[in-house]
Amino acid sequence: MHGQSKSRTETLSEEEIKQRAEKGQQILDSLDYFFKVRKNQVNQPEDQLAFSELMAKLCPEIATIYNYRREVLQTKFDHLGGLLTESKSIDAYKQLVKLIQSEFMLIAILLKQHPKSYTLWTHRQWMVLRSQEIDQLISSINQDNQLKLIEAIKQEYELCSKMLDRDERNFHVWNYRNWLSSICAFGREDEFTKKKIEQNFSNFSAYHFRSKFFMKNYNQPENIIERIKTDKILGLLPLPFDRLKEETELIQQAIYIQPKEHGVYLYHRWLIGVVQPFGVTKVEKISNDSVTLQFNRAVTNVENSFELFNNENALKIINVRVEGNNVIITFEEQQLNNLKVRILNQIYKNGALDTMISEDEFSKFLIPSEIDVTFENEGFKYTNTIQQEFLGAIHDINKYLDENIEFIKQVIEEEKENRFPYIQILYLFQFKLRTQKLIDASKSSEIVKEALEHCDKLKKIQNDHQAQFLFEFWSQF
Amino acid sequence: MFQQQLVNHLPYLMALDKSKDLESIGYYLSEHLKVAGGYWTINAIACLNKLDEISQEKKQQLSKWLKECQNQDGGFGGNTNHDSHITNTHYAILLSFLLNCELDYEAAAKYVAARQRKDGSFEGDQWGEVDARFSYCGLSSLTLLNKRDLIDVKKAANYIKKCRNFDGSFGGIPDAESHGAYVFCCVGTLYLCEDLSFNIDELSMWIHERQTSKGGLNGRPEKLADVCYSWWMYSALCLLKREQWINQQALENYILECQDSDGGIADRPNNQADVFHTFFGLAALSLLNGDKYQLNPIDPAFALPKSILKNIPGASRFIQP
Numbered sequence: 001m002h003g004q005s006k007s008r009t010e011t012l013s014e015e016e017i018k019q020r021a022e023k024g025q026q027i028l029d030s031l032d033y034f035f036k037v038r039k040n041q042v043n044q045p046e047d048q049l050a051f052s053e054l055m056a057k058l059c060p061e062i063a064t065i066y067n068y069r070r071e072v073l074q075t076k077f078d079h080l081g082g083l084l085t086e087s088k089s090i091d092a093y094k095q096l097v098k099l100i101q102s103e104f105m106l107i108a109i110l111l112k113q114h115p116k117s118y119t120l121w122t123h124r125q126w127m128v129l130r131s132q133e134i135d136q137l138i139s140s141i142n143q144d145n146q147l148k149l150i151e152a153i154k155q156e157y158e159l160c161s162k163m164l165d166r167d168e169r170n171f172h173v174w175n176y177r178n179w180l181s182s183i184c185a186f187g188r189e190d191e192f193t194k195k196k197i198e199q200n201f202s203n204f205s206a207y208h209f210r211s212k213f214f215m216k217n218y219n220q221p222e223n224i225i226e227r228i229k230t231d232k233i234l235g236l237l238p239l240p241f242d243r244l245k246e247e248t249e250l251i252q253q254a255i256y257i258q259p260k261e262h263g264v265y266l267y268h269r270w271l272i273g274v275v276q277p278f279g280v281t282k283v284e285k286i287s288n289d290s291v292t293l294q295f296n297r298a299v300t301n302v303e304n305s306f307e308l309f310n311n312e313n314a315l316k317i318i319n320v321r322v323e324g325n326n327v328i329i330t331f332e333e334q335q336l337n338n339l340k341v342r343i344l345n346q347i348y349k350n351g352a353l354d355t356m357i358s359e360d361e362f363s364k365f366l367i368p369s370e371i372d373v374t375f376e377n378e379g380f381k382y383t384n385t386i387q388q389e390f391l392g393a394i395h396d397i398n399k400y401l402d403e404n405i406e407f408i409k410q411v412i413e414e415e416k417e418n419r420f421p422y423i424q425i426l427y428l429f430q431f432k433l434r435t436q437k438l439i440d441a442s443k444s445s446e447i448v449k450e451a452l453e454h455c456d457k458l459k460k461i462q463n464d465h466q467a468q469f470l471f472e473f474w475s476q477f
Numbered sequence: 478m479f480q481q482q483l484v485n486h487l488p489y490l491m492a493l494d495k496s497k498d499l500e501s502i503g504y505y506l507s508e509h510l511k512v513a514g515g516y517w518t519i520n521a522i523a524c525l526n527k528l529d530e531i532s533q534e535k536k537q538q539l540s541k542w543l544k545e546c547q548n549q550d551g552g553f554g555g556n557t558n559h560d561s562h563i564t565n566t567h568y569a570i571l572l573s574f575l576l577n578c579e580l581d582y583e584a585a586a587k588y589v590a591a592r593q594r595k596d597g598s599f600e601g602d603q604w605g606e607v608d609a610r611f612s613y614c615g616l617s618s619l620t621l622l623n624k625r626d627l628i629d630v631k632k633a634a635n636y637i638k639k640c641r642n643f644d645g646s647f648g649g650i651p652d653a654e655s656h657g658a659y660v661f662c663c664v665g666t667l668y669l670c671e672d673l674s675f676n677i678d679e680l681s682m683w684i685h686e687r688q689t690s691k692g693g694l695n696g697r698p699e700k701l702a703d704v705c706y707s708w709w710m711y712s713a714l715c716l717l718k719r720e721q722w723i724n725q726q727a728l729e730n731y732i733l734e735c736q737d738s739d740g741g742i743a744d745r746p747n748n749q750a751d752v753f754h755t756f757f758g759l760a761a762l763s764l765l766n767g768d769k770y771q772l773n774p775i776d777p778a779f780a781l782p783k784s785i786l787k788n789i790p791g792a793s794r795f796i797q798p
Contacts, residue, residue, distance in 0.1 A: 004748055006743070006747055059509075062559070064554065064560040122601075125605075171648075175652070205697075261698075
């Protein structure tokens, strides 16, 4: 269906047409017979596995053939498993091992021709699960288990490596490999994804899974609590700071070598974005039973992150609700004279595994602050004071961001007609703006001004839709 | 750049079931795709406003065959005798509306609903494959059949949200790489679940960045453009009311360039046409500029002509105006 070049359409001779028609009819006849077997309308073939193997090789895409094959295999597994349990039959054991091994071999052969077949990958996955069950059964009977599931899984990783050498973007393989790690992780994700990236800097699939690996490996609450012990506030970052800098160098190198590739900018953007601080930037609205706070990005897991006081008396919070970038906190209705809102980073403050999370980046780098509200005739005034301790870390991240902005400016210098670095710098300016709003909103306009200048430049080099769109986006500030 | 009258693709479509395409062995190997193929073909003809070119006799023949594809478990296989699968069940339901024939919808709905797992995801069949495609088939089928109460809609949405990635887009299962075709499945599912609470601008920006210099959309960074992504992602933009986030004229031009001079539309310029790309090319054009090409608009949520959807009560509140 895909990638059929028109110029390559063959014109066949009459003889060839006849042969193809015959071959086609053979396939239809075989399928006809297969379905009769499937519905028990004829006798089962003596060797059901051999028969279904023939059918699979003839029509590798027909799922029903594999359904039938799985039914046959399951019957055999159950039978042999039973023999094993009853009589510890060595013969049954050997047959099980052979069955499993030849099935994996068959699927591998078919995958060579059809590497993107959902049907085949599903069948392979099913086989891994059955192997796992059988391995458990064998181990329960005999401590000296020679099936060695672990060895088998290692072979599966090998298969994935080979297939990714042939097609580095095959998402079936990447997904299968990712799934394998839930069965038996060998902890080589770091190494493997790095190797693929070094083989080809525009392998976005590798960057994608590398980002997943980083989050799983470094951004779990337990990891953060450990890191806080040594790295203090920077321990809150989803990635250890020196790891981040190492990784950023790698991607900067990739951008430098292949500035016209798209994926490298996406990964660069993610790395920088994932460590940006988040927190309250504005008190949006206050009533006598609620306060609405605006954050510099969408957040989640908010329930335990607030303390409210009126005239130094703690207020009972009834509900905390998220709406976009806003968080609405409702409390018992009362006359407000002197409202104080504390935003808490529970994981940093109390080592509690819970804390507010920035929704898209899953970061826990929430900046605690204290908001003091005074009321006047028609409205209210407030100050938002960031916890002193955090200012150093914000400064470090800002410096890191500025370094990357400078880097992209250099790329722009070298790549004047390339729209990617322009788009990239606009993303980085967005991050900068968010942080600026956190620290001192009054200085935001300078950032917006510089962004608009870059929008103009982008329009000049490529007055396309994206340029216009970004210009309008930045103009709204 | 030439611009054919799109109705010229009609002969190509009408001939699809007549020829056994003797020059291609692929025909015989796609026996399991007959239900899907029927849907793509008839829907493409409907998009061209030419459903009545198909004789009553032919429609009855197709309807009879379609009914025979339903199995004891209520589900449909890809052809008669093939085992049931949620995708073929969904295609069969869609095709039945196009042919105006009735199937045992009660049994089909039960089969589809039984595919939902505890975590809200949907499996393809009893053998356990899970994928956002199946979530979409589940939501679409049960919405059309007015049987949404058979499943947990909230959980279905929650599962899809786990498929979201750092780039703002969606993959087929949690952890999978973002992919243009899965954008359709995930956005379609969330739309039908009435829960679009994710960062729509980020996704739209990702889609925006899929447009290549020739105007076509690719499915992932660094991949080639393909006509089918015109549908998968432009329909999603329509549901999200972000149609302007890509260059619509350039996309339209690209689809026209993918036309095969012998009829039909191919995946990219100068390639061979097939029914799959013909349907998706026409469907995308119907959204981009249906009036200009006199196309019957295909609804972005259900991938059926709006003219047919208005007669389906379950669908009414989801139809885009």
